[in-house]
Amino acid sequence: MASDSSLQNNSANQGVRITSLVRPENENDFLDLFQAAFRHQMPPELLRWKYCGLVSPGMLVKQDGLPVAFYGGMPRAINLLGTPVMAVQIGDVMVHPRQRGILSRKGLFFQVASSFLEHFVGDGKTFPVAFGFPSERAFRLAAHLGLYERVGELMQVSWPALKARPSYKFLIRPINPDQDVAAVDRLWLEMADALQDQIIGVRDWSYVQQRYLQHPAFTYQIYLVSSRWTGVPVGIFVIRVHEDTVELLDMIAPPQRLSILVHCLRRVAWGLGKPRVHAWITNQNARLLAGGAGEIASTGITIPHNKWTSGIPASKILDRWWLMGGDTDFN
Known part of the structure; x- marks a missing residue:
């Protein structure tokens, strides 16, 4: 990940730095954070299946050396209205329970999500489009912060x-x-x-x-x-x-x-x-x-679209995604 991330330069987050999941030594950081955030364990084999070998598997945030937030991205080949492109599927978005109190743009969720989108998603970036399957609460928060807007719903x-x-x-x-x-x-x-x-x-x-x-x-x-x-x-x-x-x-x-x-x-x-x-x-x-x-x-699952960086307008792809349960990373 880029070492000059906006998150690292934010004075409100002293002791915070972005690292990467590419290196094997970060695997336990991710698993420890997942356990704390979701109160159950992810098998290491599942983590490797999702992210092994990816150049940009997401952003892992550490504060004073401890993992506190993660925003994952899994590349997915798609046909975008008939054109083959590479999208990114957002997943495993989490913030340590002790860090969840700040729901504004000073909070870790906004910092890690906006940083990922700025680095990887939109016009001229690695991925022209992103998608995911956030919980209703997570989507509402992201929409409130100006990160996402709705382009579909799973039935x-x-x-x-x-x-x-x-x-x-x-x-x-x-x-x-x-x-x-x-x-x-x-x-x-x-x-x-x-x-x-x-x-x-x-x-x-x-x-x-x-x-x-x-x-x-x-x-x-x-x-x-x-x-x-x-x-x-x-x-x-x-x-x-x-x-x-x-x-x-x-x-x-x-x-x-x-x-x-x-x-x-x-x-x-x-x-x-x-x-x-x-x-x-x-x-x-x-x-x-x-x-x-x-x-x-x-x-109750909304399909989100990146609103934070310039790119494909939501109106162009509203209700255009063909997604099923197998497109998720958790079913």
Whole structure:
């Protein structure tokens, strides 16, 4: 990180300095701060999966040698209204409980967030756009401080499991990493071509492998749906099985095929003995995903947009993000 950060030069923060997560010696600082901020531990393997090897993994703030704040950034390849660019996904934003009293621009949250945005996000910076999934309280604070503005909302869609005979049109099977790489890449290209009026994270094989098959903490199931007669791939869905529900994390298919995937997913849920399926998706896509059988409810999660530095105006991308639960770093 830049050594001349505005945070270091702020006289109200004596003894404060910005460091980096790139060096292994900072790993325990992050984990100690995470434990203090969220009252549970992050496995070191999950930290490395998120940030290992990144040039700009975020800003870690120390005060008198102790970690007090962090603002994380994970690069994500996206298609921005049809144009491939690199965005940054904000995550693991935290301030030590003993430092949370100042909710103004003198506080550590504002200092670390504004410093990150000034260094990395906006016109002429590393990332033209940033996004994330802040809690309602965190978004309200950031908006109050002039850092964020709203460009979307995550909704929850849920369906009952479906007891039905196997389809005579479509075949459902777990993905085979040795055979299905080309199918995943083909489906992603079809999806990207159909969503050139939206902003969507790349969902090619490299992403699927890193995000779902190599996750150090969670186990996912990935299914390929194809035509029973021609073998042509129709779509892919990714799920995580919970005690009483199936969570749909991701889908890779053009939007017009989502109803086929949802029907297949509900059948899979019944076969797993789970009564319901639920998914998160941005509000402008919720009705399409829900179809006739789905119920839609708010999650309370707002999609933020950088307001602090000059860049893409929020009006240009309002309700344009295609995001699901798998796009988060915590599901």
